[in-house]
Amino acid sequence: MNIVSLLPSATEILCALGLGDQLVGVTHECDYPPLVRDLPKVTRTLIPHDAASRQIDKRVRERLRTQRVLYTIDLPVLEALQPDLIVTQALCDVCAVAEEEVRAAACTLPGHPRVINLKPTTLQGVFDSIAQVAAATGTENRAAALLGGLHARLDAVALRTASVRNRPRVTLLEWIDPPFSCGHWGPELVRLAGGVEGIGREGQPSRTILWDEVVAWQPEVLFLACCGFSIERTLQDLDIMLAYPGWADLPCSRARRVYIVNGSDYFSRPGPRLVDSLEILAHALHPDVHPFPAGLPAAIPVFRGESASPSQVASIEAWA
Numbered sequence: 001m002n003i004v005s006l007l008p009s010a011t012e013i014l015c016a017l018g019l020g021d022q023l024v025g026v027t028h029e030c031d032y033p034p035l036v037r038d039l040p041k042v043t044r045t046l047i048p049h050d051a052a053s054r055q056i057d058k059r060v061r062e063r064l065r066t067q068r069v070l071y072t073i074d075l076p077v078l079e080a081l082q083p084d085l086i087v088t089q090a091l092c093d094v095c096a097v098a099e100e101e102v103r104a105a106a107c108t109l110p111g112h113p114r115v116i117n118l119k120p121t122t123l124q125g126v127f128d129s130i131a132q133v134a135a136a137t138g139t140e141n142r143a144a145a146l147l148g149g150l151h152a153r154l155d156a157v158a159l160r161t162a163s164v165r166n167r168p169r170v171t172l173l174e175w176i177d178p179p180f181s182c183g184h185w186g187p188e189l190v191r192l193a194g195g196v197e198g199i200g201r202e203g204q205p206s207r208t209i210l211w212d213e214v215v216a217w218q219p220e221v222l223f224l225a226c227c228g229f230s231i232e233r234t235l236q237d238l239d240i241m242l243a244y245p246g247w248a249d250l251p252c253s254r255a256r257r258v259y260i261v262n263g264s265d266y267f268s269r270p271g272p273r274l275v276d277s278l279e280i281l282a283h284a285l286h287p288d289v290h291p292f293p294a295g296l297p298a299a300i301p302v303f304r305g306e307s308a309s310p311s312q313v314a315s316i317e318a319w320a
Contacts, residue, residue, distance in 0.1 A: 001022050004024060004042055006073075012271035014133060017134055027041065028041045044071070053177040073105050122188060125185075161193065171252070172267075179209050181207055186267065193281040214244075219250060219251065220255060222258045224258075234263065
């Protein structure tokens, strides 16, 4: 089977199901696992990633209001790959090629490849997406093993969290300029990790918020998980957030509990690594309850001090 993936999370799901050797094309953003980086790219973006965050936000809003197109398919490349299956999503217009364009393209291809749409809004929805891909590719047994492992890790975090009495107020931001609350699975991750996300809503989209909402919530811990951004890119916008009114007086600032995490690799992608994201959050919130997740990057503390390990301080100094 020749498979084309039109979103990074689908690529990760396919590879986790052992289908990496059947992937023939991916998006320009697919970078994990490393074996997919050299595959043909079947999409391109119409939004420059080197623009400032507010400029990116403005252009996204303009395109969604007018053309409703942010990504487009390179049809000649797609035709040459002769896919039997195309995996895309119908969840977010900002994250992938529009569903209508995918279906229209599929209709023009020889053999009329099957198109499956993934649209998870919760962790269970992500697990359902894995099962959906497995059903389309005949890998149900592999999916059972994969899902069993993911559920076991999630349940282990939830069991440890059940013993936590002090659950801090948390803000998980998906964008800094302008600020966006977390959405979909983000508030759920915070809850399972042992925090209370008072601005984002489980299963609901992220949204633009006023900074006053953050000030009113008075978060005791704040995470920056900018959508599609690495830690390095997020650090470029850090001064914008530090200049927001009332920043210095927030409990998270006074307690020096502000962290940056890799939104692109973990929190933005509804795939198997969302369980990694949960373990990263849990350890940052309650390090005495949740052990450091082996093989995963710790949340990077914004403030140098006792909360940062020597390696984390070195990382901040290297990136700053």
